[in-house]
Amino acid sequence: MTAQKAAPAPAAPAILPPGVSASDFAGAIREFIEILGAENVLTDADHLAPYTKVMVAESEDLHRPAAVIMARTVEQVQKIMAVCNRVRVPIWPISTGRNFGYGSAAPQSAGQVILDLRHMNRIIEVDPVMCTALVEPGVTYQQLKDYLVENNIPLWLSCPAPSAIAGPLGNTVDRGVGYTPYGEHFMMQCGMEVVLADGQVLRTGMGGVQNTNAWQVFKWGYGPYLDGIFTQSNYGVVTKMGMWLMPQPPVYKPFSIRYEKDEDIHDIVETLRPLRIAGVIPNAMVFANVMWEAAAIMPRSKYYQGTGTTPDHVLEEIKAKEGIGAWNVYAALYGTKEQVEVNWNIITGAIKASGKGRIITEEEAGETEPFKYRAKLMRGDMTLQEFGLYRWRGGGGSMWFAPVTVAKGSETRDQTELAKKILGEFGLDYVAEYIVGMRDMHHIIDVLFDRSNPDEMERAHACFAKLLSEFGKRGYAVYRVNTAFMDQTADLYGPVKRHVDQALKRALDPNGIIAPGKSGIRI
Amino acid sequence: MKFRPIALAALLTLGAAPAVHASPTGVWRGSNEAWEKVCSRCHLSGVGPELRGRQLPPEYIKQVVRHGFLAMPAFPHGAIDDATLDGVALYVSKSRLNAPAKPAPAKKL
Numbered sequence: 001m002t003a004q005k006a007a008p009a010p011a012a013p014a015i016l017p018p019g020v021s022a023s024d025f026a027g028a029i030r031e032f033i034e035i036l037g038a039e040n041v042l043t044d045a046d047h048l049a050p051y052t053k054v055m056v057a058e059s060e061d062l063h064r065p066a067a068v069i070m071a072r073t074v075e076q077v078q079k080i081m082a083v084c085n086r087v088r089v090p091i092w093p094i095s096t097g098r099n100f101g102y103g104s105a106a107p108q109s110a111g112q113v114i115l116d117l118r119h120m121n122r123i124i125e126v127d128p129v130m131c132t133a134l135v136e137p138g139v140t141y142q143q144l145k146d147y148l149v150e151n152n153i154p155l156w157l158s159c160p161a162p163s164a165i166a167g168p169l170g171n172t173v174d175r176g177v178g179y180t181p182y183g184e185h186f187m188m189q190c191g192m193e194v195v196l197a198d199g200q201v202l203r204t205g206m207g208g209v210q211n212t213n214a215w216q217v218f219k220w221g222y223g224p225y226l227d228g229i230f231t232q233s234n235y236g237v238v239t240k241m242g243m244w245l246m247p248q249p250p251v252y253k254p255f256s257i258r259y260e261k262d263e264d265i266h267d268i269v270e271t272l273r274p275l276r277i278a279g280v281i282p283n284a285m286v287f288a289n290v291m292w293e294a295a296a297i298m299p300r301s302k303y304y305q306g307t308g309t310t311p312d313h314v315l316e317e318i319k320a321k322e323g324i325g326a327w328n329v330y331a332a333l334y335g336t337k338e339q340v341e342v343n344w345n346i347i348t349g350a351i352k353a354s355g356k357g358r359i360i361t362e363e364e365a366g367e368t369e370p371f372k373y374r375a376k377l378m379r380g381d382m383t384l385q386e387f388g389l390y391r392w393r394g395g396g397g398s399m400w401f402a403p404v405t406v407a408k409g410s411e412t413r414d415q416t417e418l419a420k421k422i423l424g425e426f427g428l429d430y431v432a433e434y435i436v437g438m439r440d441m442h443h444i445i446d447v448l449f450d451r452s453n454p455d456e457m458e459r460a461h462a463c464f465a466k467l468l469s470e471f472g473k474r475g476y477a478v479y480r481v482n483t484a485f486m487d488q489t490a491d492l493y494g495p496v497k498r499h500v501d502q503a504l505k506r507a508l509d510p511n512g513i514i515a516p517g518k519s520g521i522r523i
Numbered sequence: 524m525k526f527r528p529i530a531l532a533a534l535l536t537l538g539a540a541p542a543v544h545a546s547p548t549g550v551w552r553g554s555n556e557a558w559e560k561v562c563s564r565c566h567l568s569g570v571g572p573e574l575r576g577r578q579l580p581p582e583y584i585k586q587v588v589r590h591g592f593l594a595m596p597a598f599p600h601g602a603i604d605d606a607t608l609d610g611v612a613l614y615v616s617k618s619r620l621n622a623p624a625k626p627a628p629a630k631k632l
Contacts, residue, residue, distance in 0.1 A: 042600075046589070047599070047600060049589055049590045049597065050589055050590065050591070050597035050598055050599035050600075050602075051597075051599060052597075053590065053591040053596065053597040068599075070601055096602070097599065097601075097602075098596070100596060104596075105599070116599070116601050118599070118601035118602060119549075119601055121549035122549070123547060138549060138601075139549065140549075142560050142561075143547055143549050144547075146547050147547035150547060151547075162564075164560060164561060164564055165561055165596075165602070297569075382560070382564070383564065384561075384564035384565050384568075384570065385564070385568060385570060387565055387570050387571070387594070388570045390594035391570060391571075391594060394593060394594065395593055395594070396591075396592075396593035396594045396595075451593070452593060
């Protein structure tokens with residue numbers, strides 16, 4: 001992109017990066033325009049507005065960007081780093097910027113410049129033999145899915161819900177998860193390209209070896225394994241990411257198991273954990289509660305007009321009339337007909353022996369929601385159905401409270417009771433699912449609130465802080481958090497961890513120009 | 524091995540659609556594709572409000588897309604360019620509820 005001499009002067013920003021003068025920032029903007037072209041440097045209110053909308057429970061003013069710049073090449077990102085170091089302009093890189101409920105596209109603190117990599121969206125390679133892909137940050141799951149379909153490549157993705165508008169690089173470097181056997185996305189990531197703050201371009205794993213063809217097949221390379229330090233961090237800008245894709249199985253058999261009582265969560269975990277660890281159930285199955293299920297199909301106003309916590313008797317009515325369980329398991333089998341049959345018999349035998357739970361097959365569920373969208377998720381298809389969560393109470397407020405849980409029945413019961421109690425104190429709902437990992441579970445609670453109601457927003461903020469601290473007292477901490485609570489969460493992981501995070505930051509980004517505040521890390 | 528995306532024939536063009544591209548290149552083929560692959564997933568499934576048949580002014584639609592509104596996310600220019608959004612807004616504005624534009628059936632591998 002060449003500089004456009006006739007470009008109009010950029011609008012004066014409403015907010016400046018901390019410690020940067022208006023004239024210095026204007027100089028930086030001019031340099032960005034030279035590097036990127038005027039059309040890729042956004043400073044006017046209209047163009048910044050989409051990046052300012054947040055769902056977290058505090059004012060957008062705390063997360064307002066000073067500008068947005070859009071790069072298309074690695075070389076441009078390198079040049080941007082040089083300007084940022086010189087003028088001390090902090091940049092907040094985003095891939096597709098669809099991290100709703102974790103901060104959306106907006107920076108952790110006001111005055112950062114968003115580096116939007118949405119246009120850096122090449123699918124560089126898909127290898128149908130090794131079942132790998134190499135993508136840029138702006139590639140969406142929809143784009144990658146279309147590529148596979150249109151080229152008749154029988155590989156499946158694993159996506160978060162909702163999948164269609166998010167992208168694999170951003171989701172994976174924030175250590176998001178999906179619902180297929182490849183649901184632990186960072187485990188299935190292989191090789192990165194990272195632009196460092198000093199402009200060097202690092203290729204991790206096998207990527208530094210000249211003429212290698214193993215970048216996307218061997219994760220560890222040689223010496224210290226580095227990919228992890230570029231996830232949930234601010235040590236570099238990831239510009240390429242390798243990932244493994246799942247071969248389409250001959251048979252796919254999604255199913256649900258419905259449980260009637262809240263306390264059944266204990267037995268669900270005890271019955272299904274051994275099957276997950278043994279690989280009989282291969283995917284990241286979920287246990288979704290009644291409100292999560294209901295939210296996928298209707299607003300709560302269908303049954304309840306109040307504004308506080310949804311009463312238990314209303315939930316009982318919803319369960320009875322809508323045919324929803326207190327807990328609803330979604331899992332799937334993948335493989336040949338024979339493999340699926342063997343595992344199906346093991347699962348149905350285990351459920352029968354446990355004495356509770358009603359199995360629902362795809363044939364029984366037909367086209368009904370939420371089964372249909374769950375079946376899509378477990379094969380990595382595109383859906384936005386889970387945005388129904390935002391319709392449950394309405395008002396556009398959402399923060400994911402996502403403590404890590406040991407996959408033991410007693411622990412899930414304790415966490416569920418504690419979360420429900422605290423949310424109830426603030427008039428909010430326990431809208432939850434457990435996503436089952438290899439040994440852990442992600443206990444995902446969507447703290448939903450009406451962001452247009454200042455009182456409710458304030459309560460949601462206080463509720464989230466209390467959830468973090470009360471869970472923390474019992475040894476529970478979240479795996480990921482929104483931009484409003486990154487420091488409080490970092491504290492839960494202890495002072496030594498914070499010190500090491502900071503030491504790495506000072507070594508790799510001594511001027512602190514990349515995403516200050518991400519995961520509580522600053523110079 | 525690297526596959527080259529195959530450009531498909533242009534689908535029904537809605538409004539002022541930009542140049543036709545295969546979407547695996549990351550550029551919308553036209554407004555209809557953006558509608559089908561993003562907007563309609565909520566607004567035809569009951570997750571978001573029904574928009575068709577309401578003669579909503581295109582300017583209003585564009586304003587809501589760019590700024591978001593309560594649960595409706597905001598979409599920056601990097602996610603949908605002005606020309607594509609113009610087409611979506613025009614389509615939604617002129618749509619009739621009794622002639623729904625159904626999303627294309629899911630392709631099976």
